[in-house]
Amino acid sequence: MRLIRLLVGTERLAELTDVLDGEGIDFVVTEERERDAVIVEFPLPVQAMENVDRTLDESGFEDLDYSVVANAETASTERFEELEAEYVEADDETDSVSVEEVRVTARSLLPDRRTYYAMTVLSALVATVGILLDSPAVVIGSMAIAPQVGAAITASTGIVLGETAMIRDGVRSLALGLLVAVVTATLFGLFLHDTGVVSPALHVSTVKQISTRISPGFLSLLLGLCAGSAAALGLATDLPLALVGVAIAAAVVPAAAAVGIGIVWGLPLVALGAGVLLVINAAAILLAGAATLRVMGYHWGGGDSDPDDDRDWARLPPSRETVVAVGTVVLLLLLISVPGVAVVEHVRTEHEVSTVVRDTLDQPSYEDLQFRELQVAFADLGLLGLPTEVTIQVSRPADTTHPSLAGTLDDEVEARTGKPVILAVEFVDRQAASESDDDLGPREPHTDPAGAGQAPPAAHSVATRPGRY
Template sequence: MRHVEVSLRPQTREPVLAVLDSERIDYTVVPADDDSEYDALVSFTLPKNAVEVVLDELEEAGLGEDDHTVIVTADTVISRKFGALKQRYTKTLDDERLARHELYAESEGLMSTLPVYVTLTLVSAIVATAGLLLDSAAVVVGSMVIAPLIGPALAASVGTVLNEHDLFWTGVTYQLLGVGIAIAGAATFAWLSKSLFLVPPGIDVVEIDEVSERVLPNLLSLFVAFGAGIAGVLSLSTGVSVALVGVMIAAALIPPAAAAGIAIAWGVPNAAVGSLILVFVNLLGVNITGLFTLWAMGYRPHIRAETGIARQLVRRRLVVFTIVILVLSTFLVGVTWASYERASLENDVTTEAEAVLDSPAYQDVSLVEVELFLEEGLLFEPAIRLEEGTLLEQPERIVITVEQPADDDHPELASELDDRISTEIGDDVTVHVRFVEYDTA
């Protein structure tokens, strides 16, 4: 519920009161002081979903910015007339949304001052970098909580649909500044951690689980950004707390930015490129879904004549964002396909190895592990080989680990597995068999 107080000029008093009477809205009028530029103060209470409709009617009757309108949240209203007014409005999702005036104020209020925004973003990036290097999901989640990124992301979308250019450009500037600060801060902190030996020397940061999933993201990562954008807009436009949703938006941006900084500090350019692509794809994903959701919910500019301009802006930016996302997503598609190829290949090799071991001659032999390797003993990674940037490279060596009793001997198993697997996958690949022997006490 919203309580509205309007200080009316002499020329707008009667038209405004006439609208309130026609809408059967209960109101009170208090005459203004003789030395005031206003004639009277009128106050009334509305259901949240009625604010925009009533204010639009009042503006058509003459209410303008020369009058003084204040809208505040009302916790409780005891009135028979208000109950009847509330029942006149349906309970659909669109009717639960805030008025455009409140939406603008809420999105503007989510924007921190520049010093606070820069400081919180920098701290968040440093904490996320530490969490990635520690391989600690809890620390990474903590970094998302303090990231102030939801305000700029939503402000840019609100500024577009309401044709508020200042709000839009402020949101865009803050977003780009935040991403830049996060990446630079993460790279600096990671370099210091490496130089001061805060992490073990010689560590392969790309192999850390929390890092690897951000430097080699697949297409599913994009849907995290889409969900964050939709949830952010719905939480803002319906008056629900945006604190938790802000964590989701930060989850799409801060950890990838921190991973990019780590890759830069360790001098792994291909890993840095993968993380940077994920950052910007997620950033665009949040903005495109936020923009689309606001427009679908019916938000339009305050001045009706600007609706056509806003529609063109929305279409143009949706098209541009979509094209850029499609271009950047080719990397995600490649990684996703490569992951599928790797899983399929591992499954085929495992199936063939198990088929061989199902023979009665190997009833005491069990399969332990299947590993795929590139040349020089590097673990096979078909998604991308970060050292050289090769994509979808086929394995050159397959190592199959089996377990057997210490008193068993199966010298023919290696050649049998080699023939079976080479025939199945159709590649010139070397099959090695590693035997693990055990005794039973």
Template sequence: MRLVQLTVPTGKQETILEALDDREIDYVLTDENSNREYAGVVYFPLPAPAVEPVLDELQDAGVNEDAYTVVVDAETVVSRRFEALRDEYENGDVDSDRISRQELQAEAQSLTPTFAVYAIMTIISAVVATAGLFLDSPAVVVGSMVIAPLIGPALGLCVGSVIDDEELFRESLLYQILGVLLAISAAAIFAWLVRITNIVPPGLEIGSVDEISERLAPDLLSLAIALGAGVAGIISIATGTSVALVGVMIAAALIPPAAAAGIAIAWGQPSAAIGSTVLVLVNVLSVNLAGLLTLWYTGYRPENLFSIGQTEQRVRRRVIGLAGIVLIFALFLGAITYTSFVAASFEENAREEVEMILSEEEFAEYQLLEFEVVMDDDYPFVGPERVVVTIGGPAGESPPELADQIHEHINRHSDETVAVEIRYFETVER
């Protein structure tokens, strides 16, 4: 529910009150004694979905932007006419639950802080995320998402595009570009300081840290996260619900991969930074694409009816452009996903080959103790580099034909030769 406070321009009082009476809206009128060009102030409650159409009608009646309008939340309204108005506008779908265009614009602007605050919070978030990745701590990484101020620019770009506020669109676009650059740069500088001061063990292989490695070789599931964050973010802001948790979800799609890219750069592995950088970019674009489509679907349009056609063409061009770029990045992520699938299939087939060999009668006294596939560091398209097979058996060296068979059978499942390391342990039964 909303309480609208509207200044009534001189000469428009009768027209405005007639419009409210025609819609059977309760109102209170007070006189204006400030000797300005206003005859009074009218107060009236509205269901949230009714704010936009009523204000548009009043604007058509002569209430322009020079007469200020204040829309605030109302906790309770006791009125039979208000209940009838609510039944008229609230029918249970998303379109009826959304807030007005005017509120949406104000909300999008309020979610974006000043650039100084935005830059500082983004840098802090990136540094905390980098520390969390080094510590291999999901809790710290999640904490970095909470303080990231990324939801404002992401949603502001979508809102600016749909309601034809190009100033909001350009500001949000600039914030997003600078935010990504700041996050990656801050993470790279912090990771470099960590490396040269030996805060982490010297010679640390970043691929051995799970929280880092999973973002150096992302897959297509990351795209689903970004699209979901964009849709959820727009729905939350459009329906006036809390956006705090959605902001964490959007930050989850951007901050950790940006920190992983910075770490790879600091470790002198630019190729390893490719996958995480692509992940950052595809997430940013996917959030904006999902937001644009969701806003347009929920029925938001520009205030000026004559600009609807031009705005629709502009939104269509941006959607097509974003979709095209996201598709290209999706193909890249798809290639990484396929490479991961091939590596996983190789590991499964290689293990089955070893188990099958050891199940033969001539090697019945030997048993598989451990099986490990060591991946190379050719990020983002990692593949098997060597296989370590640990076998237990009776005293004495393992028969050479066993090692030869294992090597031959494992390499049947790889296009390139994979080194096979056989470790033999004597097993003693007591």
């Protein structure tokens, strides 16, 4: 609910009260003797703001020297329940807030620069720690303190309303914030790497929190689209944006940290894959937010039009706001489509490798093996000249070996995909309590009798050919 205060001259008081009475709005009037004016105060449901604001503008009250819109908890007036029944409980499309309120709220969500970048640095530090510890809880904590929701909503709102300043501030804050996050993760990762806090021998590409963010796909794009759309929906319907902020941060902050970790550990495909995911999700958030607001009826000009204006708008030159908004949308589409080529290629490669693995393991000679996991490193599309790294994990009975499996799969994958690969097979031994239990499925790695109770590492077989790559 909103509480509105308007300062009008005494000569226009009767005109304003007639408008409010016509809308069924209860009000109070306070005299301002020094200004020869009065303050008119009245409560409104959020859903009534847009309609009442339009009515006041049409009545000539759009450029008042003093107008305040404040939050209110409750109101008890003679006709307020009727207003709620009309705007809140009605089935028509009156559940969105006014254009002006959307504009003001979006601007207020962007904190000052010092706070914004400080919170970005802290969130990047926490995300880096969570990824290296492979702790989902810590990574979620980094999302909760990330401030990117304000920048994203400001930019999306600016695109829809044609506000050049909002587009500039939002896009710049989001881009620079993500750059700061990448630099922070890189410097912090370098410190952890060089001081030995984290072992340089750590295979970061096998860490679950990294491997899930270096292989962008359609589900990753869907995350960005849903986060942006949810943010716009929350803004337009006056719903809490705190949880939406976590969703937006989930799409970008861990990916930014993964880029820094890939740079420090000298893994270009990790940095490239996470970087592509970061760019695609950031662009998807802005586009989805703008599209959702546009579908809900918001656009530049506030949705108001003059019925007596008979100009041919199609032939008028586009305004500067229109050019900037359309140009921003085109740029965002390019940011999605260019890396999107790599994403489509990666998904295709992953599907082909999965088909080869399953067809191979279905052969009688490998009937005792069970497929567990597949990881295909993000392809560089020939930009870095690196082969595609493929890691396959299968389980096997503890007393069996398959030394030729990696070579067989390597040949089959290269023949199917038409590109060079480095393929590794990780075997996880399983042991059943009895002969009849051997088919119950994968179990924990067995214990080495001579290893003081320690489970041995999974056996590996890597197919490589010297001088080939």
